[in-house]
Amino acid sequence: MSRESLEWLNANTLIGFTEKRGTAWHYRASMQAEEPNHYPGPIPVDDVKSRLFDWEALSSPVYVEDPRGGLAQVPGRQAILRSDNGHVMGVFSDGYEPHPYVEWLINTVSRLLDADLSIGSAGLLKGGAVAWVSVEVPENVVTPEGVEFRPHLFGATSFDGSLATTFKRAVTNIVCDNTMAAGLAERGQQVKIKHSRHSKFRLAEAREALHIVYALADEFSTAVRDLCRVEVTERQWHAFMDAHIPMPSARGRSRTMAENKRDILAKLWNHDLRVAPWRGTAWGVLQAVNTFTHHEQNVRGAERAERNMHRAVTGGIEELDKTTLLTLSKVLGERAQAQMVD
Structure with missing residues (x-):
């Protein structure tokens, strides 16, 4: 896990479109250098090169x-x-082939960008061994249910063996700054290229994934609508909690941890503005678990940023959301299952 400090995140990540998304969770004004790492609009490609990737x-x-x-x-x-x-x-x-950040993330993204897409975030983790660049639409999308999100194409690679070079589509939920699965129950379209001497960047596939960013807004909005229509009573919420976080019968550390998780989820469900507006719906359940995992689950300091980014790239977020919906569908029964996202 990463040992990067808040100082590292404020110096080695760039966050764009803050007029639309707000500041990142790690933002500290006192840690900003002469050139802030937050941008009201898109991040210029040259800034990513000069501020993050100016080494080999x-x-x-x-x-x-x-x-x-x-x-x-x-x-x-x-x-x-x-x-x-x-x-x-x-x-x-000797068979390992490094994928230079400028070549694989910046130059490729530059060839893919069009008039309606720009870099929304970029950064380094693990001492520079992991990097990402996110390509986003300029405007947030707001569903009739009040869910605000940003579709994006997420590109990442590494020099420590932890990631193949990956391009995939995902969604950023604005109210909680969470990454959520594209299409929720579907696996987001992605392209993976191994670090081998025979690796070849498949630009056509990445371009196809980029084009699907536009369709993603409609897909995600439909999924949100369907989940908001599924009622979850208080009895069903507690049954979901029993299934999602089983309570050990014997007292001890495991029981204490389960009780703490349940307490936090209950607070999110009942009182937190990131979840409570959708309390009593399947979307509220999904939002509670996703928000807990992103922001409340025990992780030391800045390691949270690395863990969340890795989950977004490797499929952990999709598995989290799919598992949550599967558990909930079992609790709600056959009629509700028919309403859930397939």
């Missing part, structure tokens, strides 16, 4: 101490390190 990932031989004296090179291994500070981001076989 270099391949270096790996050596170990020779017991007879000196150093011995490890055959078939390479280290990937930053050109500006020498930070070692990962050690791999």
Whole structure:
């Protein structure tokens, strides 16, 4: 997990469209340098290059101490390190092919952007070993049920082996700054490219995923509408809690943790503006669990940003939302299941 501080996040992430989305959870005015990392509108491509990606990932031989004296090179291994500070981001076989951030995230995104799409966020985590760029529409979408969101294409890659280069579509829920699954019950269209010498960027597939960002607004709005129409009574809410967070019979740490999770979810359900406006609906249940996982679940400090980003890219958010809806559908019964998102 990342040990980056709030200072790191305020210096190594760029957040755009703040007039539409507000500031990020980690924003601290006192930690902003002469050039703030928040932008009222889109983030210029050149700013991402100069502020985040102005260094190279270099391949270096790996050596170990020779017991007879000196150093011995490890055959078939390479280290990937930053050109500006020498930070070692990962050690791999010779077959590993780094995907430079400017080439794979910035230049590619630049070729994909059109008049209605711009960079909405970008950043580095894990000492620069992980990077992302998000391409977004300029305007928020608001459903009749009062759910405000931003469709986007999310691109990310790594130099530590934790991520293949990935482009996928997703949704940012504005009221809680959560990433949610595209289409909720569907797996968002994505393109993954492994870090191998035979890797080839499939621009046509990424362009197709980008075009689907526009269709995503209608898909997500329909899913929200359907879930808001599914009633969840207080009895059913408590039954969902029993199924989602089983209560251990024996007292101890596990029971205490379960009680704490239930207490937080109950507060979100009853009182929190990120959830309570949709209390009594299936959407409210989904919103409660997603918000808890993003913002309330125990994670130390700035590690939350890394965990949330990894879930967005690797499919953890989709699995979270799908599991929540599956558990709820079992509680509600067959009639409600027919109303839920397939």
